[in-house]
Amino acid sequence: MLIPEAGVHQISERYFFTPSSLARELFYYPTRCGHYFCDHTYSFSHQSEIALQSDHNNHIMLFLVLDGALELNINHINMLATRGQLVLFDCQQPYQYRASDGMEFIWLLFNGLNSRPFYQRILRSRGGKHVFSTTSYPQVLRLLDSLLSSCASGERMSEAACSQLLHRLLCMLLLTETQPQTSENDRITQSIRYMNAHLYESVTVKDIAEAVNWSQSHFSREFKAHTGYSPYEYIVLRRIDKAKHMLTSTRMTVKEIAYHTGYNSEENFIHSFQKNVGISPTLFRKYPI
Secondary structure, eight states, rough: OOSSTTTOOOEEEEEEOOOOOHHHHEEEEEEEHHHHETTTTTTTEESHHHHHHGGGSSSSSEEEESSEEEEEETTTEEEEEEEEEEEEEETOOOOOEOOOOOOEEEEEEEEEHHHHHHHHHHHTTTTTTEEEOOTTTOOOOOOHHHHHHHTTTTTTOOHHEEEEEHHHHHHHHHHSSSSOOOHHHHHHHHHHOOOOOTSSSOOOOOOOOTTTTHHHHHHHHHHHHHSSHHHHHHHHHHHHHHHHHHHOOOOHHHHHHHTTOOOHHHHHHHHHHEEEEEEOHHHHHOOOO
């Protein structure tokens, strides 16, 4: 495959995607992807000819470093990405990067739906770092490899399938889907069991953390990393789930349901239900959604 970029070996692959109007409106979509083998003469920036001649700089870029090293400057900050690390950045920022000899990486340029807010949340979850390691690296690699393989075979994925792949990939980067230690996984499971057992009591995050022998701050961080919820959010949403069931399957009053699901007043329950469901408990009972 001929790739007219200096420093890119011709065993490399590069593919283009032109999203339909439907994809631009409703889906996540790739615009380019590739698997590059490079030497030290390879470099790229937001002012490169390719970037300036297209909508390249309107998208989000993801790198998966397989070998070698990549020197980057993103938004005027220098950084280095090495084997086993990922790089994520918004191409609307000033950026440039260059490869070492023996550099191998997979890259994906994408956009669509809420890609930029998703990117911003991922970056915040990584402490603002554009270069990071993740336990989801093998899964991310498999997803990107499946996308590249579909292009190489000439039977590339449908736009809907690409959108699903990209959403799963973004979720992997935001949440810890694989557990680094079995003991941590066990503690998260134990904490969920504890919360479910005490769901309608005046349980605090401190109580739950002590039940699994973690500090409150460490427990809160780990729980959100593994589930996507804060412990408090988990409790509230499970209480709302129970309240929905009771509203649609019993004749209990709203006040009775409030106290039965752990709220200390009918007013607090109505406020919480309205905030999380969008309508009042009485209206939900009449028109369950």
